[in-house]
Amino acid sequence: MAIRRDSLTMKLAAALLVFAAVFVGVRAIDGSSASLPEQRAEVAVREGELPSATTTERIEGLQAQVREAPSDSDGYAQLGLAYLQQVRESGDPTFYPRAEGAFGQALRLDPRDFTATSGLGSLALARHDFRRALALGERAAGIGPGVARNYGVIADAQIELGRYAAAERTLQHYVDAKPELSSYARVSYFRELHGDLPGALAAMRLAVSAGAGTAENVGYVQALVGKLHFDGGDYAAAEAAYRAALRTDPGFPAAVAGLARVEAARGDYAAAIRRLRELVQRLPLPEYVIALGDTEQAAGMAAAARRDYRLVGVETRLLQANGVNTDAELALFQADHGDPAEAVDLAARAWAAAPSVRSADAYSWALSSVARDREALSMSRRAMGLGSRDPSFLYHAGVVALRAGCPERAKALLARLVDQSPRFNPLYGPRAERALDGLR
């Protein structure tokens, strides 16, 4: 009978299949018999190998603490903060999901946990979801008014959303509540945005002397000091600051990239390229890959530069695949090296999500690259509305004005740039000078 024969065949096949499947599965037992992940206490972690032994130790301590007291919401929240710090130090973004999970667990245990709410705000900032960050920061402020750390979350979000007056008030509260490294660092950035470079440097010096941070925190601030000197055209002071940052925190990426920028500004492209390649090999963040491409392009290595720009394109795709808010920086890249129409889309989205001077700068540059000159000019006025002296802002605004037929405005902006930091970028510095020569 047909039906029976069928089922016999099936059963034979099935028995064979079970055999094969179980054979494969034996290895699965190896993997699953103890699904608890590695314990690493037995092998001493070599100091100096890790970005910061203290953060790693702190994480291990908190993990143990949470295992002991699994219903302690604060333990989870503190662990989440430590994971965020770990991302800053190691650049390993696989800690983001852990941080998010830890904050989530803390909030399940206590929906009004202050640290976890504020920490989720920090995480939203890292993902460039500034509106969510602001909402979380404000909710945290409602739970624990006046806690200093949370002012930082609110102020960062307000700055990125272009709410500068509100940000100024928040920062004032912050500095009053806690005159420390991270509050001074934010004041410095706020002053820098308004074109007050000496004021920004003064605040940074206060930040460094206030200390009270991990090596990474101090290195971070020292690197920012380097950036301020660089933007102001004092390349020797910039180099000193970057080297100080590297002494504090060897290999600190922002300082390495800064040092390479100084080398490029001095015309030593070979050294800059070597340094950037080493950095990109270790931590291929788009920002550093773009810097490498620009330097190679300036050094006449067009093929190498093309490869780097392609890599940035790939990273953009990955960021989008991961649902990360691609923003102003990538719009600028597309306008310079990719698809200008795509740049306009990206920048329009960035501007809609966060109407800051940073977004305005990118949007105006993207509009200008597709010859929408009038709109570009009006957006550019917004970008310069606070009086920024950021060299790339000045360059973009100058060129936008030139293309839009405003030679006087273009001349003023480019002259300020060339006067302030003529070598801010190996590609665009010389272009700015040429454009200015043409205007004179």
Add this chain to the structure above:
Amino acid sequence: MRGGRRIRWALTALGGAATIALALLPGAASAHPLGNFTINHLSQVRISQGSVEVQYILDQAEIPTFQEIQRFDRDGDGAISGPERGALLERKLAEISPDLQLTADGRAVTLGAPRAPSLAFPPGQGGLSLTRVEASFVAAIPPGAHRVELRDETYGDRVGWKAIEVLPGEGTDVRSSVPASDPTGGLRAYPVDLLQSPPDQRDASFAVSEGSGRVSAPDGEDVGPVTTDRAQDGFAGALTSGNDHGALILLLLGSAFIWGALHALSPGHGKTMVAGYLAGSRGRPKDAALLGLAVTITHTFAVFALGLITLAASAYVLPEDLYPWLGIASGAMVIAIGLWAIWTRLRRWRAMRAQHDHGHHHMHRHVGHAHTHEPSEAPITTRSLIALGISGGIVPCPSALVVLVAAISQHRLGLGLALILAFSVGLAATLTGVGLAVLHGGRLLERLRPERRLFGGRVAGVLPALSATLIVVAGTLITLRAIPQLG
């Protein structure tokens, strides 16, 4: 009997749904959650008498892979092919070998040339590829060496998952400073454990003595060293796996139980049904329970026994290379089961329509289906009752296999076996229940009988097609997941 078949098809639908749930299960441990520039590696160390084998697995995320493709793609076709492949693999091995340092009793030991090195480009995010390199390094150590140490400095300055795992060797007992487990399934999925950072394991030390393949290793959180004896612990350990998706697994186990229970009512199990009747008519609850027990044990054991045989065989063969192929074979088999189901369904449906045209004498058609070798009406003994139970459970049900195979293709054998156990228990529960029902009131049985009232006509028409399609979809998923691992 018609109603019985309907139920059977409804059950297959349930099975299909469970299979798809399994195929989707590892979603929580995705490959590189935002870690698109990580370089991850795992060294599996096996210390035997007189030799050490380090099986090295490298998993490079999308960005380093893209950088390398750019560098090695000489013909500019955007991929690594032909001689470019060899050049890249050679380069990777040259990067790896010098950074793996082995010592025995304090003296440096040279690792041999890599054996059976392989290079593959599994698909990653955003339409990009990953790089996967596997190679085995073998070194001879003085027999009787007591202390073996491995330093794995490969890609030390890169962010990524860095792990060392100990595997049981031959003729040795090993006390290890590194775990005897790998939660990533050979760097294929990275679990996000809130209370565990990704490992940064660069050193491992092993105390070696003569023995029989026992390994003791730190295992998990604060429990201290735990002795793992593979020969005894394998299956027990396997059943505890999968603790990371508690609710889903409970749901799966629950559906496996219900599925098994309902499955017992289907026509293929005619003989066991009869056994149920007979147990009931003998009038002793003990017999009904005995029958159920026999079916459960046999059905579970049929699978487990095969497992034990294979466990022994695996000491001689490394099943690693077979994974993808068996994955594909399993997938193809599931597809075949699904297609077969669609085909028979169609055929019967047509036949049934023909029958309906002639009137409703469908009872005649299915005589042959309720297997002919059913027991005679002779009074049954306890022994023949057990024999009945065994014959009811000895051959694994194909539909149960679909789930087992799916679990295995996800590297979750433990879960698969647990599901089969739940299924068998469900099967037995029905048979025992039927027996008890007969015992406690003949009429009750009539209600339990799989007649038309369980499913209305329309639903019964749609469910079979749906279930068969679900199975085909599941099979396709399994096959597609396996193909990229072929390299």
